[in-house]
Amino acid sequence: GAGVSQSPRYKVAKRGQDVALRCDPISGHVSLFWYQQALGQGPEFLTYFQNEAQLDKSGLPSDRFFAERPEGSVSTLKIQRTQQEDSAVYLCASSWTSGNPEQYFGPGTRLTVT
Amino acid sequence: GDSVTQMEGPVTLSEEAFLTINCTYTATGYPSLFWYVQYPGEGLQLLLKATKADDKGSNKGFEATYRKETTSFHLEKGSVQVSDSAVYFCALSDQGFQKLVFGTGTRLLVSP
Numbered sequence: 001g002a003g004v005s006q007s008p009r010y011k012v013a014k015r016g017q018d019v020a021l022r023c024d025p026i027s028g029h030v031s032l033f034w035y036q037q038a039l040g041q042g043p044e045f046l047t048y049f050q051n052e053a054q055l056d057k058s059g060l061p062s063d064r065f066f067a068e069r070p071e072g073s074v075s076t077l078k079i080q081r082t083q084q085e086d087s088a089v090y091l092c093a094s095s096w097t098s099g100n101p102e103q104y105f106g107p108g109t110r111l112t113v114t
Numbered sequence: 115g116d117s118v119t120q121m122e123g124p125v126t127l128s129e130e131a132f133l134t135i136n137c138t139y140t141a142t143g144y145p146s147l148f149w150y151v152q153y154p155g156e157g158l159q160l161l162l163k164a165t166k167a168d169d170k171g172s173n174k175g176f177e178a179t180y181r182k183e184t185t186s187f188h189l190e191k192g193s194v195q196v197s198d199s200a201v202y203f204c205a206l207s208d209q210g211f212q213k214l215v216f217g218t219g220t221r222l223l224v225s226p
Contacts, residue, residue, distance in 0.1 A: 042118075056212060093158075
C-alpha cells in the first residue's frame, strides 16, 4: 500500500473490555514497531518485530498487553481488561530492515477507556 | 537509559521569523538523531535525520546538525511559514535502529 494503515482510527472501550488494534505496514517492510503516545507526550516504544519474530517487548507496560505478527506482515496489538490509564494514541511504524533508520508511521488509533 | 530533552512549547512566531527548537540527548554509543513533525490531524512524518557526528540533516528549509560535543541536535529554519505550524519531535535511535526514543514534542504556532 501507499503507507502504513491502522484500524480502527478511534476506539472507545468500557473499563474491563478487551480491544484489538490492527496495523498494516508498508508492503515489504521487515521491521514493525508499536508505540504509545499519551496526550501531550512523545511516543513511547512498546514492542518490535522483525518479520514474525518479536525481538523486543520491553516497553509493554503490563501483561495485559500482547502483540503478534504471525505471518510477518499485519500486526495486532491486544489489550486485555482495559484500564483508564490505557487511554492513548497507539502508533504503528514500519521500516525496510532493522538496519534502516527511517521508520514510517501510521495515523494511529486513539483509544479512550471510559 | 537513553533520553531526549527538548524545549517546551508552545513556540509562537510571526511569519518569516527565525526558528530554533532546542534538543539535547543522553545516549550510550553513537545514536542516530531525527526530527519528526506532526501536522494537525496527521501522523508523524520524518522531517530530517543525521546518522553520525557533524552530519547536517536538511529538508524543506529546516536544518539540524549532530553535535556530539554538546550532545545536541537543534532544529532551525531561517524563515517560517504559517504552514509550518505543527508539533515537532526530536528522537534518537541506537546503532541497531531497533526503536526510537522521543522527546515530549514542541508545538510551533506561526501567525500571518
